[in-house]
Amino acid sequence: FMKRIGGLKQQIGARVRELSVDGRSPEQQLSECLAVVRDLVEQQRVLASHLHRLLKEQNIVLRSYQRLTEAQRSQMREFYLLNIFPLVTPQTMDPAHPFPFISNLSLNLLVTVRYANDDASGLARIKVPVGSGIPRFLKVGDDELYVPLEEVIANNLDLLFPGMVVEACELFRVTRNAIAERDEDQADDLLLMIESELRERRFASIVRLEVEKNMDPIHRGMLAAELELDEVSEVFEVDGMMALRDLFQIVAINRPELHDPSQHPLDHPKLGDKKRNIFHIIHDTGPILLQHPYESFATSVERFALEASEDPKVLAIKMTLYRTSADSKIIESLIDAAQNGKQVTVVVELKAQFDEAANIRWANRLEEAGIHVTYGVLGLKTHSKVMLVVRRDFSGLRRYAHIG
Numbered sequence: 078f079m080k081r082i083g084g085l086k087q088q089i090g091a092r093v094r095e096l097s098v099d100g101r102s103p104e105q106q107l108s109e110c111l112a113v114v115r116d117l118v119e120q121q122r123v124l125a126s127h128l129h130r131l132l133k134e135q136n137i138v139l140r141s142y143q144r145l146t147e148a149q150r151s152q153m154r155e156f157y158l159l160n161i162f163p164l165v166t167p168q169t170m171d172p173a174h175p176f177p178f179i180s181n182l183s184l185n186l187l188v189t190v191r192y193a194n195d196d197a198s199g200l201a202r203i204k205v206p207v208g209s210g211i212p213r214f215l216k217v218g219d220d221e222l223y224v225p226l227e228e229v230i231a232n233n234l235d236l237l238f239p240g241m242v243v244e245a246c247e248l249f250r251v252t253r254n255a256i257a258e259r260d261e262d263q264a265d266d267l268l269l270m271i272e273s274e275l276r277e278r279r280f281a282s283i284v285r286l287e288v289e290k291n292m293d294p295i296h297r298g299m300l301a302a303e304l305e306l307d308e309v310s311e312v313f314e315v316d317g318m319m320a321l322r323d324l325f326q327i328v329a330i331n332r333p334e335l336h337d338p339s340q341h342p343l344d345h346p347k348l349g350d351k352k353r354n355i356f357h358i359i360h361d362t363g364p365i366l367l368q369h370p371y372e373s374f375a376t377s378v379e380r381f382a383l384e385a386s387e388d389p390k391v392l393a394i395k396m397t398l399y400r401t402s403a404d405s406k407i408i409e410s411l412i413d414a415a416q417n418g419k420q421v422t423v424v425v426e427l428k429a430q431f432d433e434a435a436n437i438r439w440a441n442r443l444e445e446a447g448i449h450v451t452y453g454v455l456g457l458k459t460h461s462k463v464m465l466v467v468r469r470d471f472s473g474l475r476r477y478a479h480i481g
Contacts, residue, residue, distance in 0.1 A: 079181075082110060082284045083254030111310055122317050128324075135335060137221040137327065139214065139318075142228035149217050150232075157229050158236065161211060165230060167201040167237050176303045177202050180279065181253040184227055184320060187296055189245040190238050198244055200296075203237070205230060213323035221330065225318065247292045249300060250319050252285040290316040342373035348380070355384045356468055359477055369481075378464075379406045381479055385466045386414035392474070393420040396464040398439065408439060412446040421448045426459040 088103040096102055101109070129139055145153065167188065168177045179185060184205035191198045205227045207213045214223035231246040283304045288297055292314070301308040347362050348355070359365065367377050383406070385391045394414050401408060415421045425440040427433055440450050453459045462481035467474055 078114065078285060079252055079255035082107065082114075083281070085110065086254065086282070086284055108310070115313070118313060118315070121321065122315075125317055125321055132327070135332070137223075137330065137332070139223050139225070139327075140217075142224050142232045145217065145224065149222075153215060153217060153224060153229050154233055156215065157233055161206065161226070161230075162233075162236060164206045164211065165203060165237065167203050170200045170202065178280075179251045179283075179304070180204070181281075182250060182320065183207075185249050185251075186227060186231060187245075187247045187249060187292075187300070188234060188238070188243060189293075189296070190234075190241045190243050193240065193242055201238075203230060207320075207323065212326055213320070214326055223327070245293060245296075247296060248289040248319060249292070250287045251283045251304060252287070253279075254281040254284050284311070286312045287315050287319055288312060289319070290314050340370060342370055342375075344376045345372050348376055351376075354388070355380055356388065356390075356466075356477055360470070360475070367481075375406075378479055378481070379410070381466070381477075382407050382410035382464065385468075385477075386410040386417060386419070388468065390470070391419055391466055391468045393422070393467040394464065395422045395467075397424045397426070397459050397461055398436070399426045399460055399462065400436075401439065403435075408443070411443065411448060415447045422451070423448055424451050424453055424459060426453045 085103050085107040089107065093103055097106060132139065142150070142153070168174065170176055179202075184207060186203040186205065188201045188203060189198050190201060207226060211226070213226055215226055215229060216223055227248055231248075234243045234246060283306060286300060286304055286306050288300065297312060298308055301312050306312060345365060345367060347358060347365050350358070365377075382394075385394050391414070394411065396407075396411070411421055411423060423440075423443055425436050425443070427436055427440070440452070444450050462479075464479040466477040468477060469475075
């Protein structure tokens with residue numbers, strides 16, 4: 078959504094008149110996309126409700142704060158006061174305090190409060206502090222019973238607004254445009270350009286507002302106006318839980334019987350001999366066709382990079398890097414190779430969508446290890462997974478490649 082809808086809105090803003098391959102203008106594409114998304118949101122609601130029932134059958138319960146017992150509420154209030162309350166900061170909205178910045182995909186509470194002896198109401202925004210060690214779902218007692226963090230905050234607002242009357246508390250979330258691309262041909266430094274784009278993305282235009290069902294229409298309209306959105310087409314009413322991706326926290330519960338069996342990749346038959354040099358195997362058997370994840374990545378590609386980094390006959394390693402894990406063994410092998418005196422060159426694709434920051438960190442680390450790093454080709458995005466190893470064999474220099 079951030080990428081596709083954001084891109085269409087940029088085209089409309091730039092008055093692009095070129096039609097798509099199926100003859101639709103950007104305005105038509107946007108209208109039809111938003112209609113499809115509303116259908117998907119309804120399907121998501123139905124599936125989420127079904128998932129809750131399935132979890133309950135396995136004694137894993139996601140419960141509303143209002144349905145907790147008095148003792149459970151007391152327990153959650155104490156936990157909140159000790160562990161989360163110091164992290165929560167309400168921001169008032171009045172002529173002296175302009176509408177606050179709303180970060181992308183954050184959960185927010187719009188709170189309506191007034192003093193007990195005053196009829197005039199005021200608004201405040203609270204950002205739900207999910208992340209940095211704070212879970213979205215708080216465990217209640219020893220059983221697998223969980224309550225959403227935003228509901229714990231919403232039902233203990235007297236701690237944040239002492240002496241005031243809380244008239245309403247409503248949940249909302251915004252989605253920002255992920256497209257902030259500039260003209261690469263005009264950039265003096267591609268790395269600096271991407272770093273600048275990452276900073277700008279935090280403040281990119283908002284392309285969607287999600288509000289809880291039955292939000293006060295006045296508040297809904299106010300939010301849409303402040304965020305410069307069309308209330309009819311760009312505001313989505315959510316009947317149920319927002320940010321369902323946070324349910325991965327529940328997936329992490331230690332209930333192995335509820336998970337699919339683990340996939341154990343097989344070693345390729347030609348690579349079964351772990352003691353033999355992989356370059357000798359390739360030289361003797363010829364090309365090896367690998368199918369991941371059915372055949373092991375660790376005993377093929379990672380082994381290829383590891384042995385290349387250690388083999389004294391290997392002179393150079395060249396590869397492309399698009400996305401990689403935080404604990405990449407390939408990266409470690411490249412660094413080891415450079416430390417072992419080999420010529421190592423890596424093309425790091427800085428424009429890997431949503432992985433730009435990670436790739437910048439990898440590029441810096443590789444350069445610190447003495448590896449020659451380049452940043453792809455202007456105007457193109459490098460998706461290929463290629464590694465070229467130059468090795469001195471008995472007959473001269475021979476090139477070994479992994480192409481994925």
